[in-house]
Amino acid sequence: MYQTKPIDPLQIIDLKQSxxxxxxxxxxxxREELKKENTFLINxxxxxxxxKTSTLLSLIPYFQGKIQWGVMEADIDSDVDxxxxxxxxxxxIQLHTGGMCHLDADMTRQGIRALGRPDxxxxxxxNVGNLxxxxxxxxxxxxxxxxxxxxxGDDKPAKYxxxxxxxxxxxxxxxxxxxxxxxxxxxxxxxxxSCNPDTRIFYISAKTGEGVxxxxxxxxxxxxxxxx
Amino acid sequence: MYQTKPIDPLQIIDLKQSxxxxxxxxxxxxREELKKENTFLINxxxxxxxxKTSTLLSLIPYFQGKIQWGVMEADIDSDVDxxxxxxxxxxxIQLHTGGMCHLDADMTRQGIRALGRPDxxxxxxxNVGNLxxxxxxxxxxxxxxxxxxxxxGDDKPAKYxxxxxxxxxxxxxxxxxxxxxxxxxxxxxxxxxSCNPDTRIFYISAKTGEGVxxxxxxxxxxxxxxxx
Numbered sequence: 001m002y003q004t005k006p007i008d009p010l011q012i013i014d015l016k017q018s019x020x021x022x023x024x025x026x027x028x029x030x031r032e033e034l035k036k037e038n039t040f041l042i043n044x045x046x047x048x049x050x051x052k053t054s055t056l057l058s059l060i061p062y063f064q065g066k067i068q069w070g071v072m073e074a075d076i077d078s079d080v081d082x083x084x085x086x087x088x089x090x091x092x093i094q095l096h097t098g099g100m101c102h103l104d105a106d107m108t109r110q111g112i113r114a115l116g117r118p119d120x121x122x123x124x125x126x127n128v129g130n131l132x133x134x135x136x137x138x139x140x141x142x143x144x145x146x147x148x149x150x151x152x153g154d155d156k157p158a159k160y161x162x163x164x165x166x167x168x169x170x171x172x173x174x175x176x177x178x179x180x181x182x183x184x185x186x187x188x189x190x191x192x193x194s195c196n197p198d199t200r201i202f203y204i205s206a207k208t209g210e211g212v213x214x215x216x217x218x219x220x221x222x223x224x225x226x227x228x
Numbered sequence: 229m230y231q232t233k234p235i236d237p238l239q240i241i242d243l244k245q246s247x248x249x250x251x252x253x254x255x256x257x258x259r260e261e262l263k264k265e266n267t268f269l270i271n272x273x274x275x276x277x278x279x280k281t282s283t284l285l286s287l288i289p290y291f292q293g294k295i296q297w298g299v300m301e302a303d304i305d306s307d308v309d310x311x312x313x314x315x316x317x318x319x320x321i322q323l324h325t326g327g328m329c330h331l332d333a334d335m336t337r338q339g340i341r342a343l344g345r346p347d348x349x350x351x352x353x354x355n356v357g358n359l360x361x362x363x364x365x366x367x368x369x370x371x372x373x374x375x376x377x378x379x380x381g382d383d384k385p386a387k388y389x390x391x392x393x394x395x396x397x398x399x400x401x402x403x404x405x406x407x408x409x410x411x412x413x414x415x416x417x418x419x420x421x422s423c424n425p426d427t428r429i430f431y432i433s434a435k436t437g438e439g440v441x442x443x444x445x446x447x448x449x450x451x452x453x454x455x456x
Contacts, residue, residue, distance in 0.1 A: 047277060048384055049379065077386065129359065133360070149379065152276055159304065177409075
């Protein structure tokens with residue numbers, strides 16, 4: 001384990017569109033590279049506004065002293081998320097996709113190289129907020145995690161099946177607002193299981209902290225296994 | 229004005245991917261076709277779960293007896309939204325995009341022809357829930373309307389600027405949940421106005437009905453002007 005240091009000023013990387021034709025092959029190659037570097041990569045996906053950044057912030061106290069980690073924030077524009085994480089002491093860079101709706105393995109590699117921190121145990125790629133396109137591209141990650149927030153509704157896995165098929169961890173966020181919305185957990189789980197029967201489902205509120213410890217413990221166990 | 233009749237059983241149309249290279253040109257052609265047919269087309273866009281279908285349901289009493297209208301529900305999978313609207317007496321068809329993340333003009337035309345109702349004054353295309361790709365493709369619509377729901381956060385126009393640049397009507401939905409979320413109207417409006425200073429902004433709750441009448445009145449005036 002190395003000492004982390006905050007990156008200042010904030011790095012903003014303009015990603016170049018990939019020219020590689022075979023993304024699946026490139027994603028496998030990146031997974032191999034990261035394995036050699038002892039870095040676990042999580043690809044975090046969701047709709048816009050599901051709480052990706054606030055979920056990452058809620059994990060900080062549970063990862064503290066256990067792993068060294070950093071974040072790559074992919075957005076079409078703005079740098080607000082990367083700034084938020086930097087201010088919280090997490091090494092972060094902002095990736096601008098130039099209008100692209102997803103990241104592929106080559107763009108992910110560009111981000112990792114720009115972050116320039118082979119000492120990190122864990123890098124989390126916060127993908128573009130989009131339930132459609134990111135699910136179609138293997139980023140080379142070791143684990144795909146999708147957030148579904150309660151206000152979006154329990155029917156999302158029925159409408160965007162590939163996203164829920166591709167994720168191995170499904171985080172249902174904003175559970176503090178369950179009393180305000182008509183969200184049927186059983187129905188959501190049925191839809192999600194029909195996409196992927198093996199998905200691990202965690203209910204959390206990044207705002208109140210409820211449920212975050214169980215998610216953090218599970219992620220730490222997966223990271224530890226992946227880095228062995 | 230013609231008599232509407234519910235479509236039963238529900239029509240599900242599998243859209244074919246377009247082979248046309250110049251979508252902008254095709255969108256202009258579709259706009260001309262619809263003008264001749266006296267049909268106003270609204271392209272409705274938002275994140276997944278912002279309340280596109282429930283907003284349409286909330287407009288029914290205000291459109292009743294004033295215009296004949298129908299809906300095309302574009303989704304990657306499922307037919308739950310088109311069923312909901314059919315049950316409410318609105319002629320609707322389900323468009324399946326086969327994984328595609330947006331609709332272009334040719335796909336929109338396929339849907340309109342399959343709906344087969346040149347008697348309608350208004351057709352609303354409920355686009356795929358996605359803040360990125362649909363903004364890049366002119367569907368041939370006369371008006372682009374985007375919904376931003378309060379739980380998504382006030383920073384969405386900063387992160388997905390093209391979507392907020394392309395819409396002339398911005399509907400902020402789920403305002404009944406404002407006390408639960410940290411949503412700054414002034415900040416949201418600043419971000420939205422920097423994308424498009426001419427956007428008309430309406431605050432509504434499709435659930436409680438608050439604000440829907442003003443939105444309906446504005447849309448009816450635009451439709452009436454467009455059909456002159």
